[in-house]
Amino acid sequence: MELLVASAIGVLTAGGIYLTLRLRTFPVILGVSLLTYAVNVFLFTSGRLTVGAPPILQDGVDVYADPLPQALVLTAIVISFGMTAVVVMIGLGAFLGSDDDHVDDLPGEQSQTNESASESTS
Amino acid sequence: MSLFFIVALPFFGALLPGLMNSAGRAATAGVTFTVTLAAFVGLLTNLPSVVAGEVVMARVDWMPLLGLNFTLMLDALGFFFALLILGIGLLIIAYARHYLSRDDNMGQFFTYLLLFQGAMVGIVLSDNILLLLIFWELTSLSSFLLIGYWKHLPEGRQGARMALTVTGMGGLAMIGGMLILGQIAGSYDLSVILQNRELIQADPLYVPALILILLGCFTKSAQFPFHFWLPHAMAAPTPVSAYLHSATMVKAGIFLMARMWPVLxxxxxxxxxxxxxxxxxxxxxxxxxxxxxxxxxxxxxxxxxxxxxxxxxxxxxxxxxxxxxxxxxxxxxxxxxxxxxxxxxxxxxxxxxxxxxxxxxxxxxxxxxxxxxxxxxxxxxxxxxxxxxxxxxxxxxxxxxxxxxxxxxxxxxxxxxxxxxxxxxxxxxxxxxxxxxxxxxxxxxxxxxxxxxxxxxxxxxxxxxxxxxxxxxxxxxxxxxxxxxxxxxxxxxxxxxxxxxxxxxxxxxxxxxxxxxxxxxxxxxxxxxxxxxxxxxxxxxxxxxxxxAASLARAVILPLHNGAFSRYAAIGSITIVAAGYHAWSTGTISAPTYKMQPAGIIPFAGWLMLVAATFGMVMMHRNRLLSLILIGIVGLTVSIGFVYFSAPDLAMTQFTVEVVTIILLLLALNFLPNKTPTESSVLRRVRDTGVAIIGGIATFGLSYHYMLRDAVGVPISEFHVANSYKGGGGTNVVNVILVDFRGFDTYGEIIVLGIAALLIFALTETLLGGPVRARLVNRKPDQLRAGNTHPMMMVVLTRGMMPVVLMVGFYIFLRGHNEPGGGFIAGLIVSIAVVMQYMASGFGWASARLRYPYHGVIGAGVLIAGLTGIGSWFVGKPFLTSDFTYVRIPPFEKFELATAALFDLGVFLAVVGAVMLSLESFSRIARQAGPDDSEHAMDIDPSRDDPARALDASAKEAV
Structure with a gap:
């Protein structure tokens, strides 16, 4: 079981990293989402894997899954929604403003425009 | 008057001239004069003690562990300089009132002047050398503002920049010198340092410390070879020159040399x-x-x-x-x-x-x-x-x-x-x-x-x-x-x-x-x-x-920092893995303490689904809609995994978040291209695959080893399980942790969520207020629009579902303390119910029926949560201490009332507000671009098409 979960985390991370390294905003956002899953599951597993023992107190039951990582991951899931929304908004705004959804400034282009701008002002 | 007041008066007084600006020039100058006069008189009240040879002290511990304390000291030397600063300051203010022309913004001028004055008084009254350094830097900054006060003059701007550069560099050197001095003396308090002449002068680091401190003094006091900035600072208005270059700024270096005279x-x-x-x-x-x-x-x-x-x-x-x-x-x-x-x-x-x-x-x-x-x-x-x-x-x-x-x-x-x-x-x-x-x-x-x-x-x-x-x-x-x-x-x-x-x-x-x-x-x-x-x-x-210096910096930085995000991400991933590998190879790894649990066919099927969906996403990410579906599958599998591993709350949260995230991405995809073109070379893709595989293997290894071993420290989870019912009055430990044990955390988190939503709203406003708006209005959709955007079936169905979903949300909220559920999940469920109305009946129809703006909902949520926390102050408990009791109102069964439920209500409202505000902002962009959004819920509505009814309706309107 642990092997399955750990390898799932690994696969999610690898997929997330690959998509994060793409050149357009949308795949990068998806990649970050995959990484979010990986991180959340990883944090969750820090409470170790427990099957069939949710942390709802009941009389006569002594074994419960670790509730603390669950509480932390719960807020992390909600917050990551907020952050995804902000990043999507930024990406969308950039695309609408410039008709370009590349995440990279093409090397050299930036410095050239800077120099020409400073030349024109001086 | 306490020394704190003397130092604080100019700083707080600096707020006044700006406020008084509209009241006229005389009033602005008058209030500045009064503030300075008050500080001046306050200083004079300390004269008898100074004459008697006493050292007036005032002390508040600020960061004692760093040795940084807000300690002020007034001896004859400090008194002398403070007298010059405030006394000549009074004359300068009176003079500037008549000197500045009507075109000059007098409020701004006097604000800068008072800030500078406060910083100078701070320098001469500081007992702690770290505090002195802070005031020292403040004089550099405020004098920059004063010298460059005439912003329209290039000489003014250049002079201000030069003064800031030279004195700022000196200040930097002095920080080093002062830190060395403090290390030698074992204290950052001047009163201690001044007693340790022999110790300091015998130390091998005396000469470096001396040179660094003197660099600070010489730059500030315009000593050769740093004298050149002072004449260029003359581009300032004359009152500034008179003040800075006679009694204050340039005397700061002299003051420090005099102050350090006994030890250096x-x-x-x-x-x-x-x-x-x-x-x-x-x-x-x-x-x-x-x-x-x-x-x-x-x-x-x-x-x-x-x-x-x-x-x-x-x-x-x-x-x-x-x-x-x-x-x-x-x-x-x-x-x-x-x-x-x-x-x-x-x-x-x-x-x-x-x-x-x-x-x-x-x-x-x-x-x-x-x-x-x-x-x-x-x-x-x-x-x-x-x-x-x-x-x-x-x-x-x-x-x-x-x-x-x-x-x-x-x-x-x-x-x-x-x-x-x-x-x-x-x-x-x-x-x-x-x-x-x-x-x-x-x-x-x-x-x-x-x-x-x-x-x-x-x-x-x-x-x-x-x-x-x-x-x-x-x-x-x-x-x-x-x-x-x-x-x-x-x-x-x-x-x-x-x-x-x-x-x-x-x-x-x-x-x-x-x-x-x-x-x-x-x-x-x-x-x-x-x-x-x-x-x-x-x-x-x-x-x-x-x-x-600038071109050298460019030469170093640009090749490394060329604006390519993907390059940074790749370098970052590799670095993290390398650091992890270093820890792995040098540390000791204990033997596993857990046995691996057997996995049945069902977990394996789930694993297969997740891996297949992830692979599919990577392979087919160019088709953006398809990849959205695939990421939905990944999310669902993760939720099911949470259910399987005894985390029902997480599963519900992940599931509902998944729904709103997909809606959000769909809204964005409405404008983004539907396909990602192939751009990167094969070599590059191979490189990225390599980085991804290395990262994946590293996280796999880490989590696998981690899951089979005990934590290094003793986990604190036991405490939460043991006290959840006794102390928090709830059997759902996760929810009790959220609203009670770690309530402050949660409070911060809903605030962050609210800020994120407001940020999205602000970005939308900016976009729609700028040139993007025209672009959106003229935009031609790249795909055919649906003929019937608001199908009757969907409208009728979602309206029927609305009360049911709301009831489910309410139920989930109420039971949260004892069963899986709570404010976060209920908030997401209710958001989905509302979003359905937007999707089915259209933005115009739905927002016309919106009674409270979502900003208000966020604010109300944060306020309710905060006030609940403050409520515990009134019974003498710390912030967010919860309480609960059981009541019985016949004929109902005994039930629980907890303040934590009130806090959870705040969480609920903040989540609803934040999710809806984000989605609404995206829809507003879409509305700009789309065809005219009708206020009718259905495109085809029998009641509108029936002439008799229509007549009836118009008759009603006429009445």
């Missing part, structure tokens, strides 16, 4: 560095000043020269030298401030400061002439004026100072410096005021109103009084000297007298004055010689140096 002085290193720098500065400044045609430039270089004089006196390391330095600080502040203000008057009335265009002003501006002439004669060192007294003392001290084993060097250079000093003073009087009246002044000069000449006149009265009756100043100066010297030496017995007999200093003085007169008589040929001599110009050298 007296060594050969101190003597060599400080005396040499002072001597060179004094002579160089005086020579350059003589040949300057701009009145303020002349005064600027004379300031440089006099600062050199004071520095040299401090450098000698003798008690007499320190006393002369203190006396000259007082005298220089009085005559130089008066001279700067006189120069301002001339500029104000004659509209020029060029000495070549002036002359004969004594007949046109008699009052100004008297004021300026007395101050200038004092600066020249003419008897019966205060400048003479301290200059005599300086020459006396120079006579006893032997530098580089050459006894004649210092006396001769000091005399030459005094000679040129006298010469430029005579030139100032002769070429500006004397001579024939001209008829080509840019404006007809005449004496200004009293508001302008009274402040310098008050100072000149002091100049004359001290000059005639030096014994009046003597006790005060000696008191200050005593506090400079500390325990290292006793105050010299010598009395302040005009006539000391036929001592060498007198002959040197006579030589200087006579030489000065001679120099002026041969001024024209001397000027020709001066103009013919090649000299290095400071400004181009400075600018070239800055440009070289």
């Amino acid at each position: 002085s007296g060594t050969p290193e101190w003597f060599m560095i400080v005396t040499t720098a002072g001597l060179v500065t004094m002579v160089l400044g005086a020579v350059i000043a003589l040949f300057k045609h701009d009145l303020k430039a002349l005064l600027a270089f004379s300031t440089v020269s006099h600062l050199g004089l004071i520095t040299m006196l401090l450098g000698t390391g003798t008690a007499f030298g320190a006393m002369a330095a203190m006396f000259h600080i007082l005298n220089h502040a009085t005559f130089k401030a008066a001279l700067f203000m006189s120069a301002g008057i001339i500029d104000h009335e004659a509209h020029t400061r060029d000495i070549r265009l002036l002359g004969g002003l004594s007949k046109l501006m008699p009052v100004t002439f008297v004021v300026a002439a007395l101050a200038a004669l004092s600066m020249a060192g003419i008897p019966l004026l205060n400048g003479f007294l301290s200059k005599e003392m300086m020459l006396e001290e120079a006579n006893h100072t032997v530098l580089f084993d050459t006894p004649w060097l210092v006396p001769v250079l000091a005399t030459i410096g005094s000679l040129f000093s006298a010469a430029y003073c005579f030139r100032l009087i002769g070429h500006v005021f004397l001579g024939p009246v001209r008829d080509d002044y840019p404006a007809k000069p005449h004496d200004p109103n009293a508001g302008l000449w009274l402040p310098p006149a008050i100072l000149v009265v002091l100049v004359v009084v001290i000059g005639i009756a030096p014994f009046l100043a003597e006790p005060f100066v000696k008191m200050v000297t005593a506090s400079v010297l500390g325990d290292t030496a006793s105050v010299p017995k010598a009395h302040f007298k005009i006539w000391h007999g036929l001592v060498p200093a007198l002959f040197m003085s006579i030589a200087a004055v006579v030489g000065g007169l001679l120099m002026l008589s041969i001024f024209k040929p001397a000027l020709r010689l001066w103009n013919a001599t090649p000299r290095p110009e400071a400004k181009p050298i400075f600018e070239a140096t800055v440009e070289r």
Whole structure:
């Protein structure tokens, strides 16, 4: 079981990293989402894997899954929604403003425009 | 008055001029004057204790672990400087009120001035050297604002930048020096450091510390070779120049040298560095000043020269030298401030400061002439004026100072410096005021109103009084000297007298004055010689140096930081893995403490689904819609995994978040291209695959090892399980942790969520307010729109579902404390119910029925949660302490009432507001671009199409 979960985390991370390294905003956002899953599951597993023992107190039951990582991951899931929304908004705004959804400034282009701008002002 | 108030008054008072700006110029200046006067009077209330030899202290621990405490100290030295800063400050404020024109923003000016004043007072009253450094940097920043006050003048901006660069660099060096000093002494409190002279001077790090601190002092006090910024700072309005360069800013370096005198002085290193720098500065400044045609430039270089004089006196390391330095600080502040203000008057009335265009002003501006002439004669060192007294003392001290084993060097250079000093003073009087009246002044000069000449006149009265009756100043100066010297030496017995007999200093003085007169008589040929001599110009050298540093920085940074996000991400991933690998290979790995649990076919099927979906996403990410579906599958599998591994709350949260995230991404995809073009080369894709695989293997290894071993520390989870019911009154431990044990955390998180939503809203507003709006309106959709955007079936169905979903949400919310559920999940469920209405019936229809704006909902949520937390204060408990009780209202069963439920309500509202505000913002962009959004819920509505009913409806409307 642990092997399955750990390898799932690994696969999610690898997929997330690959998509994060793409050149357009949308795949990068998806990649970050995959990484979010990986991180959340990883944090969750820090409470170790427990099957069939949710942390709802009941009389006569002594074994419960670790509730603390669950509480932390719960807020992390909600917050990551907020952050995804902000990043999507930024990406969308950039695309609408410039008709370009590349995440990279093409090397050299930036410095050239800077120099020409400073030349024109001086 | 407490020292805290004296320091805080200017800072808090700085808020007032800006507020008073609309009340008129007199009110603005008045309030500034009042604030300064209050601080001044507050300072004077401490005079009796200072005279009694006490050191007034005020202390608040700020960051005691760092040794940084808000400790203030007032001894005679601090009192002296604070008196100068606040006293001359009062005169400057009165003067500036009349000097600034109607075009100048007076509120801004006085705000900057008060900030600067506060920072200066802070420096001279600090007992903690770290605190002193903070105020030191504040003076650099606020003086930048003051020097660059006339933003429209390029000289002003350049001068301000140069001043900030030079003094800022010095400040940086000084931070290093002060930290070393604090390390040596074992304390950052001045009162401790000043007791440790032997310890500090014996330390091998004494010389580095000394050099670094002196760098700070020399840059601030414009000592050679850092003197060049001061003349360029003259682009500031004259009140600023008068304030900064007579009594305050440039004296800060001098103050610090005096403050540190007991521990730093007296060594050969101190003597060599400080005396040499002072001597060179004094002579160089005086020579350059003589040949300057701009009145303020002349005064600027004379300031440089006099600062050199004071520095040299401090450098000698003798008690007499320190006393002369203190006396000259007082005298220089009085005559130089008066001279700067006189120069301002001339500029104000004659509209020029060029000495070549002036002359004969004594007949046109008699009052100004008297004021300026007395101050200038004092600066020249003419008897019966205060400048003479301290200059005599300086020459006396120079006579006893032997530098580089050459006894004649210092006396001769000091005399030459005094000679040129006298010469430029005579030139100032002769070429500006004397001579024939001209008829080509840019404006007809005449004496200004009293508001302008009274402040310098008050100072000149002091100049004359001290000059005639030096014994009046003597006790005060000696008191200050005593506090400079500390325990290292006793105050010299010598009395302040005009006539000391036929001592060498007198002959040197006579030589200087006579030489000065001679120099002026041969001024024209001397000027020709001066103009013919090649000299290095400071400004181009400075600018070239800055440009070289900038291009060096560019050369280093640009190749590394080229704006390619994917490059940073790749480098980041590899670095993290490498760091992890290092820890892995050097650390010890314990044996597994858990056995691997067997996995059945169902977990394996789930695993297969997740892996397949992830692979599919990576392979097919160019088709964006498809990849959205695939990421939905990933999310669902993760939720199911949470259910399987005993985390029902997580599963519900993940599931609902998944729904809103997909809606959000769909809304965004409406505008983004649907396909990602193939751009990266094969090589690049191979590289990225490599990075991804390395990262994946690393996280796999980490989590696999982690899951099979015990944590290094003892987990605190047991506590939560044990106390959830007893202390928190709930059986759902996860929810109790969220709303109770870690309620403060949750409170912060809903605030972050709210801020994120507001950020999205703000970005949308900006986008729709800018050029993007026109682009959106003219945008042609890249795909066919649906013919029936709001199908009847969907509208009817979602409306029927709405109350059901709301009830489910309510139920989930209520049971949250004891069963899986709670505010977060309920909030997401309710959001989905509302989003369904938007999707089915359209934005126009739904938002017309919106009663509360979502911002308000977020705010209400945060407020309710916060007030619930504050409520516990009223029963004397810390923030967010929860309480609960069980009540029974027949015929219902016994149920629980907990304050945590109220907190959870806040969470619920904040989540609903934040999710809806984000989604609504995206929809608003879509609405700009889309066809006119009807306010009708359904595109085809039988009730609208039925003519009888339509008639009925219109009849109703008519009524």
